[in-house]
Structure formats: structure tokens, C-alpha cells
Amino acid sequence: MTTFETFADTGRKAVSSRRHKAVSSRRQLRLPSLSRDVLLPYLLPAVLVLVWQTGSSIGWISDRIMPSPAAVLAAFWEAASSGALANDIAVSGARALAGLIVGGSIGFLLGLANGVSKLSEQLTDTTLQMLRTIPHLALIPLVILWFGIGEEAKLFLTSLGVLFPIYLNTYHGVRNVDRDLLEMGRIYGMSGWSLFRKVIFPGALPSIFVGLRYGLGIMWLTLIVSESIAASSGIGHMANNAREFMMTDVVVLALLIYAALGKLADVVARALERRALAWNPVYQK
Amino acid sequence: MVIGPYQHPLAFISTDVADEPPPRDFRISPPKAVALKLHKVEKQFGDNRVLRGIDLDLEPGQFLAIVGKSGCGKSTLLRLLTGLDVPTDGHIGFLDEEGRETASNARIVFQEPRLLPWFDAADNVAAGLGPDVPKPEARRLAEAALGEVQLAEKAREWPAKLSGGQKQRVALARALVSRPGLLALDEPLGALDALTRISMQKLLNRVWRELGCTAVLVTHDVAEAVHLADRVIVLEEGRIKLDLPVPQPHPRRHGDPVLAELEGQLLASILGEA
Known part of the structure; x- marks a missing residue:
């Protein structure tokens, strides 16, 4: 009686080992070019910089409009060696993080509450959807009147910007947890906290990460704008200050630093995602 | 088919093992199979x-x-029967061996495995024990239950990495790990290919005989019904149209002429030719 199973099993094993061999030989072929995977995405930026430098060198691009990469590098060196740059990055980073934590937690908690509780949803969702449609940067005049140009204004704006994408995606994630899994959880005696911890939260997590990554983008955007309008430190202030003195190299440097910080935040979020969602076939290698 | 020495995974929790004589049989008996008594059960959805x-x-x-x-x-x-819905009218009773009303203690396996994708196979099975069993204990019981469905080596695998048949075996282990009195099967093999289905039928038959629980299988496959069940009922428009005992001993052979005869009778009844 078991013969059948045994045959089926050996067959399956043979197939899987053959497939395994095919995969491993493909890996071996690709192994020497592993660095290719890392370097290839940076090929295009490198070419752009090269074209840009050549254009500046032959006088094709006026340095009044756009400084050469070498000039930007020099500006970077100057700012970095004086310690001003590190200070500005630290200040901007702290603002960004504070906004993310405040806005992110509010959005996350509201998303959870409204995803789980019908009453909470009825009470707050419509209001949140209305507020969401207001471009939060349009509040800047009002925010300056309320908070002046201190840290509160920037924290308020960044938090507000981060709040909505995280709220929407958390809410959506919780609402879209597989009904069958919820029923299964209830059959097996899960309720309240254990149902949340074992079924609802992990089920909503992929969507929450989408919200986080989207929120990170908005976080930097808001911070740049609010720092260039009213600040006495930070990257935005550095750029705005440089504009007044026509220092295009510093302005471009500030832009590049924003790009690097944005990329860094995304890399961290992705790493977290890969770790937390290891069960998901999309993230399995 | 030789059934390996069956060790009940709950046996080691039992506190008074030392006082008891060693079990004669592989069927140690925490699964208290329940008797079912349905009386004029009605269910209405709207009209x-x-x-x-x-x-x-x-x-x-x-x-x-x-x-x-x-x-x-x-x-x-x-x-x-599993308490997922309540009848509009009538009564469903679960009786223990002395004929007293008891809790149903039912577990169900669905057509879809319904595994939590973020738990590995063993943690999915452990979920079947409910929240009261401490984690390391639950994990050990779950691994033993996976052994019963011949998946011990997949304990740490994510569900996404398992085949359809393997997922369904994990779901079966999850239903069995708590030793239910009633095992409910809602077309559990419906989504599997024909060959996997045959080996799953063998597995179901074996675990059912080993555990001695009461089992109710819903299926659209008449051959599967006569192969596995002691008794087959045909439902039509909410009534029992035919109640047919299947007296053949287990395990049964595919292609048994007595079963084929019963299968024909059932099909005729379902198709309205009888």
C-alpha cells in the first residue's frame, strides 16, 4: 500500500533534485558577476555625473546655472570639514525622525482602531478622509501663525504629512486580512489580543510597510519645504541660505544630500520589510 | 500497510502515568469520541x-x-455541527460515552488549508491547541502531530514553500493535535490532484482509525465517500434522501466490487434515477 506513496515521493524528489541542480548551476554562472548586481543600478547616475562634468568643463553648462560636480564636491568638502554639514544633517535627521515617530504612531494607531472597530471607523474615518485631501503644505501660513518658526511648526507639518499614508495603508491592511484566516483563528480559540497578534497584525504588515515607505518620502518632502521657509539650521536652511548668496554649488549639494538621505531611509525600510516579511514568497530568495 | 508504533503526543503531559499500567494498545484515549444526536434541525438564511x-x-x-x-x-x-453557525430550529446534541451531553470539541478542515502564512508549519499546527498550552509544549505537540501526517521534516517550513497536499496535511495535523472528539472535513481533498488525493485518503483513513474520533466528511466525490465512510447520507433540498451503511472493513481496496455497487446506488440517488 505504501509502494504507491514511495514511488510518488521518489519521483518528486528526483524532480526537485534535478531542479535544484539547474538552479545551482545557474547560480554558479552568475556568481562571478555578483558585483554586477550591486553596481549596475549606479551605472546611470555615474554616466549622468560624467556628462555633467564634461559639460561644465567645456563651458557648455554655465556655472551660474549649474555648478560642476567638482565644485559640488569641493563645497561638500568645505562644509564637511568645518563640521557644519554634519550638524545640519543631524538636525534635519532628528526632525525627520521625530515627525515620523509622532505622525507614524498616530496614523498607525488610528488605522488599527478603525480597521478593527466599526464604531471608531464611523467616528473618525470621514473626518480623516476630509483632512487628507487638504495639501498639508497649504497649512504653512497658518502653522507659522500658530507655532512661529520654531521646531513645533516643522514637527507638526512633518507629522501631518506622514500620518495619512500610514493611516490609510494600516487601515486598508487590517480591513483586508483574509476573512477565512480570521474565522480559522476564532475556531481555534483566538480572540482579542492573540487574534490581533497572530492574525490581524501580521496580515496587515505588508500593507503597513507600503504606508511606511510612502510616508518616508512625504517626510523628507515636508521637511525640505518647511526648512527652507523657516529654519536657522538643517539642510533646508543650508540650501536657502546658499540661494541668497548665489552659491549654486551648495544648493546642489543640499539636493544631493536629500537624495542620499531619502535613499538611506528607503534602504532601511526595505531591510526591515525583508526581515519582517520573510514568510512572504515575494521576499524569499 | 504497517502502522508504526503510535505514541500519543499528549501522553507525556499526563501526571499519573506511573500509576497506570502501560497502554496495551496504540489507541490511548484522550480523544473522547462524541456521539451526535440531531433532532429536527432547521437552518434558514432569509427565506x-x-x-x-x-x-x-x-x-x-x-x-x-x-x-x-x-x-x-x-x-x-x-x-x-462544528458550531460555526447555529441552527434556526431543532437541536444538536453531543453525547459522551455514557450518553451525557458534552461540549462538542469539534475541529474542522476546510477545502482551503487556511494556514497562517507568517507561521512555520509547526506553529500553524500549534495554533490548533488553542491559547492555553504553553509555547514550548505546544511546539513539541505540534511537531509530533506533523509526524503523524508524515511531515515531521517540514516543521520549520513556511506554508508558501509547501505543496497543496502538504499544506492540507498541515491543516489536518492542526485539527488533530488537540485530539478532537469530532473531526469535520469540508471537502478537504477537493482542491488536490487525483494522485495526491488517493494518498490523502489513505492518510485520513489511517489517522481516523488510530485516533478513534467521530468523523463527518462532506464531499462531492461519491467514490471517496464510500471508500472512507461507515455510512453515507445523501442530502437533497435540505432533507436526508438516502442513508446507506457501508459495511466493508477498513482499510479498503480501490476497485472493491461491493464499494462500486454502493457507489452506483448513491450516484443514482443523487442524480434522481432511483
Whole structure:
């Protein structure tokens, strides 16, 4: 009686080992070019910089409009060696993080509450959807009147910007947890906290990460704008200050630093995602 | 087929093992198979009377299969038996061996495995024990239950990495790990390919005989019903149209002429030719 199973099993094993061999030989072929995977995405930026430098060198691009990469590098060196740059990055980073934590937690908690509780949803969702449609940067005049140009204004704006994408995606994630899994959880005696911890939260997590990554983008955007309008430190202030003195190299440097910080935040979020969602076939290698 | 020495995974929790003589049989008995007593059970969804007065008695340890066309109410009946829905009218009783009313202690396996994708196979099985069993204990029991469905080596695998048949075996282990008195199977093999289905039927038959629980299988496959069950009922428009005992001993051979005869009878009844 078991013969059948045994045959089926050996067959399956043979197939899987053959497939395994095919995969491993493909890996071996690709192994020497592993660095290719890392370097290839940076090929295009490198070419752009090269074209840009050549254009500046032959006088094709006026340095009044756009400084050469070498000039930007020099500006970077100057700012970095004086310690001003590190200070500005630290200040901007702290603002960004504070906004993310405040806005992110509010959005996350509201998303959870409204995803789980019908009453909470009825009470707050419509209001949140209305507020969401207001471009939060349009509040800047009002925010300056309320908070002046201190840290509160920037924290308020960044938090507000981060709040909505995280709220929407958390809410959506919780609402879209597989009904069958919820029923299964209830059959097996899960309720309240254990149902949340074992079924609802992990089920909503992929969507929450989408919200986080989207929120990170908005976080930097808001911070740049609010720092260039009213600040006495930070990257935005550095750029705005440089504009007044026509220092295009510093302005471009500030832009590049924003790009690097944005990329860094995304890399961290992705790493977290890969770790937390290891069960998901999309993230399995 | 040789059944390996069966060690009940709950045996080691028992506190008074030392006082008891060693079990004679592999069937140690925490699974208290329940008897079922259905009296005029009705279920209505709006104006739709899905079940119209079902009367049914099921002995403990019996394997019942429910067959019928789609929409005949067979899945609804199963959901009532497992407490997922409540009957509109009538009474469903679960009786222990002395004939007293008892908790149903039912577990169900669905057509879809419904595994939590973020738990590995063993943690999915451990979820079947409910929240009261401490984690390391639960994990050990779960691994033992996976062994019963011949998946011990997949304990740490994510569900996404398992085949359809393997996922369904994990779901079966999850239902069995708590030693249910009633095992409810809602077309558990419906989504599997024909060959996997045959080996799953063998597995179901073996674990059912080892555990001695009462089992109710809903299926649209008449051959599967006569192969596995002691008794097959045909539902039509919410009523029991035919109640057919299958007296052949287990395990059964595919292609047994007696089973083929019964299969023909059931098909004729379902298709309205009898």
C-alpha cells in the first residue's frame, strides 16, 4: 500500500533534485558577476555625473546655472570639514525622525482602531478622509501663525504629512486580512489580543510597510519645504541660505544630500520589510 | 500497510502515568469520541430553507460522509455541527460515552488549508491547541502531530514553500493535535490532484482509525465517500434522501466490487434515477 506513496515521493524528489541542480548551476554562472548586481543600478547616475562634468568643463553648462560636480564636491568638502554639514544633517535627521515617530504612531494607531472597530471607523474615518485631501503644505501660513518658526511648526507639518499614508495603508491592511484566516483563528480559540497578534497584525504588515515607505518620502518632502521657509539650521536652511548668496554649488549639494538621505531611509525600510516579511514568497530568495 | 508504533503526543503531559499500567494498545484515549444526536434541525438564511428537519444519530467513532449536489445544504450542516453557525430550529446534541451531553470539541478542515502564512508549519499546527498550552509544549505537540501526517521534516517550513497536499496535511495535523472528539472535513481533498488525493485518503483513513474520533466528511466525490465512510447520507433540498451503511472493513481496496455497487446506488440517488 505504501509502494504507491514511495514511488510518488521518489519521483518528486528526483524532480526537485534535478531542479535544484539547474538552479545551482545557474547560480554558479552568475556568481562571478555578483558585483554586477550591486553596481549596475549606479551605472546611470555615474554616466549622468560624467556628462555633467564634461559639460561644465567645456563651458557648455554655465556655472551660474549649474555648478560642476567638482565644485559640488569641493563645497561638500568645505562644509564637511568645518563640521557644519554634519550638524545640519543631524538636525534635519532628528526632525525627520521625530515627525515620523509622532505622525507614524498616530496614523498607525488610528488605522488599527478603525480597521478593527466599526464604531471608531464611523467616528473618525470621514473626518480623516476630509483632512487628507487638504495639501498639508497649504497649512504653512497658518502653522507659522500658530507655532512661529520654531521646531513645533516643522514637527507638526512633518507629522501631518506622514500620518495619512500610514493611516490609510494600516487601515486598508487590517480591513483586508483574509476573512477565512480570521474565522480559522476564532475556531481555534483566538480572540482579542492573540487574534490581533497572530492574525490581524501580521496580515496587515505588508500593507503597513507600503504606508511606511510612502510616508518616508512625504517626510523628507515636508521637511525640505518647511526648512527652507523657516529654519536657522538643517539642510533646508543650508540650501536657502546658499540661494541668497548665489552659491549654486551648495544648493546642489543640499539636493544631493536629500537624495542620499531619502535613499538611506528607503534602504532601511526595505531591510526591515525583508526581515519582517520573510514568510512572504515575494521576499524569499 | 504497517502502522508504526503510535505514541500519543499528549501522553507525556499526563501526571499519573506511573500509576497506570502501560497502554496495551496504540489507541490511548484522550480523544473522547462524541456521539451526535440531531433532532429536527432547521437552518434558514432569509427565506431560503437550507436544512429542513434533519434527524440523525451518529455513534461515537463512526465515519459519516455527506454527499449531494451543490447547494443541497451539506456544508451548512457541517458548519452547524462544528458550531460555526447555529441552527434556526431543532437541536444538536453531543453525547459522551455514557450518553451525557458534552461540549462538542469539534475541529474542522476546510477545502482551503487556511494556514497562517507568517507561521512555520509547526506553529500553524500549534495554533490548533488553542491559547492555553504553553509555547514550548505546544511546539513539541505540534511537531509530533506533523509526524503523524508524515511531515515531521517540514516543521520549520513556511506554508508558501509547501505543496497543496502538504499544506492540507498541515491543516489536518492542526485539527488533530488537540485530539478532537469530532473531526469535520469540508471537502478537504477537493482542491488536490487525483494522485495526491488517493494518498490523502489513505492518510485520513489511517489517522481516523488510530485516533478513534467521530468523523463527518462532506464531499462531492461519491467514490471517496464510500471508500472512507461507515455510512453515507445523501442530502437533497435540505432533507436526508438516502442513508446507506457501508459495511466493508477498513482499510479498503480501490476497485472493491461491493464499494462500486454502493457507489452506483448513491450516484443514482443523487442524480434522481432511483
